[in-house]
Amino acid sequence: MEDADEKTHEEVISDEAVEKEQQTRDEILARHRKEISLLQKKEVEMKKAAAKGSKAEQKAKKKQVEEEISQLSGKLKEEHSKELAALGYSSGNGNEKNNLDTLVKAIAGVSVTSQPENTKSSKAKQRRDKKAQQEAEREQRIQAEQSNIVSDRMIENEKLEKKLKPLxxxxxxxxxxxxxxxxxxxxxxxxxxxxxxxxxxxxxxxxxxxxxxxxxxxxxxxxxxxxxxxxxxxxxxxxxxxxxxxxxxxxxxxxxxxxxxxxxxxxxxxxxxxxxxxxxxxxxxxxxxxxxxxxxxxxxxxxxxxxxxxxxxxxxxxxxx
Known part of the structure; x- marks a missing residue:
């Protein structure tokens, strides 16, 4: 019975490995985008929750949020980097800028297959690169706007609290x-x-x-x-x-x-x-x-x-x- 159980367990592990290997590049990148989006939403919610209480409490909560988000973000990037390595993204050739550009393109859904440097970029590739850049800039704007919302809300709430408390x-x-x-x-x-x-x-x-x-x-x-x-x-x-x-x-x-x-x-x-x-x-x-x-x-x-x-x-x- 024990041998049978062990065999069944191994079969399950094998099936999971095969299923994971069968994931297409687009599916992996789509999942990456979703995970990044969920983390961004979580950050906004945590910042909103931290915008309550006294000024000292808000400051302490904000620091805790930043530390936690930093850890979660680092862990997520590490996991994504490992998976992206199999798709053509490499973090070990010393060219950090090219690696970063490749990573941004990969997450935005643009092909990251290595091409010879002297190969002339096609118009289609240029369009994909431009789209990837626009997506990255859009994400930055969204994050900036979300940060401003939290900041403006905190300022507004502080002023209102000062007005209401004496009454x-x-x-x-x-x-x-x-x-x-x-x-x-x-x-x-x-x-x-x-x-x-x-x-x-x-x-x-x-x-x-x-x-x-x-x-x-x-x-x-x-x-x-x-x-x-x-x-x-x-x-x-x-x-x-x-x-x-x-x-x-x-x-x-x-x-x-x-x-x-x-x-x-x-x-x-x-x-x-x-x-x-x-x-x-x-x-x-x-x-x-x-x-x-x-x-x-x-x-x-x-x-x-x-x-x-x-x-x-x-x-x-x-x-x-």
Whole structure:
């Protein structure tokens, strides 16, 4: 029985080796690109996670992230180099620049088969080389943009924290799904009512759309200033505004100042929007509570984040600490 088991184990190992050998060059390079992309995504997520806490904590976390990513990157490069050696990439001839160029081309999907130096490059090869260079430059730009996003977010959060902390306030994260403004208001209404919000975020959307329709003369000029109307369009400005209202009530279109203006009147609430990137904004001052008593007149408090996510702007709920 033991011999049979050992034989079966050897057969499994042999099968795996054969299967690995049968991988095509394109499959290996495609896997390399995927692994590099996953590592880059992991780095961004780790940096985002590190952008929380005090300045000292963020600095310590950032250093840990850099060390871990450096180790993972080195290990991944070593593994890729071994596999690329079988595809024509060599790291032992002393010409580091040529080796690096070859590696970039290989990962970008360009042939790395050695060619005589005096062989004239074909136009097809030149195109492939150019494509490889463009891909490498694109990856560098993506990484730079991702780093900027993390950096801008950290700066914005620090400024907002300094603004809210003396007021005894903090931010409650809201799901970034396009409904963030309405979800944040729903969260605020739940707090003000001492339990469940009287309106869901879907109901708030419908209320906003209805109010904007009923008061179109108040909103249409601002809508037109924010949305370019094409001269050759068959739709009138009023029709475009109606289509926009339909989007507000039935899709995940992002809410902004127009919708905030409608919300403050729909709910008859004073709305305070804090920001780490811009001056704070008050809307519906006529509904502001003078004595601070009675949940009906208490303010809705939101935070506006320009750099929260790579996709764009975001709203969160602001609550007492």
């Amino acid at each position: 005894g306030l903090t931010v409650t994260e809201i799901k970034p799904d396009g409904h963030c403004l309405y979800r944040a208001v729903e969260d605020q209404l739940a707090i003000l009512s001492g339990g469940r919000s009287p309106y869901t975020y879907q109901e708030l959307r419908k209320m906003v759309a209805a109010y904007m329709r009923n008061h179109s003369s108040d909103f249409l000029p601002f809508f037109l200033s924010e949305n370019l109307i094409e001269g050759d369009s068959d739709e009138s400005p009023a029709q475009k505004f109606e289509n926009y209202c339909k989007e507000v009530e039935s899709t995940a279109v992002w809410g902004g100042q127009l919708e905030l203006g409608a919300l403050t009147h729909c709910l008859k609430k004073h709305i305070m929007i804090f920001s780490g990137s811009f001056p704070d904004v008050e809307m519906g001052k006529e509904y502001k509570s003078e004595n601070g008593t009675g949940s009906y007149n208490l303010s809705i408090m939101l935070s506006y984040h320009k750099h929260a996510f790579g996709l764009g702007e975001h709203y969160n709920s602001v609550v007492p600490t």
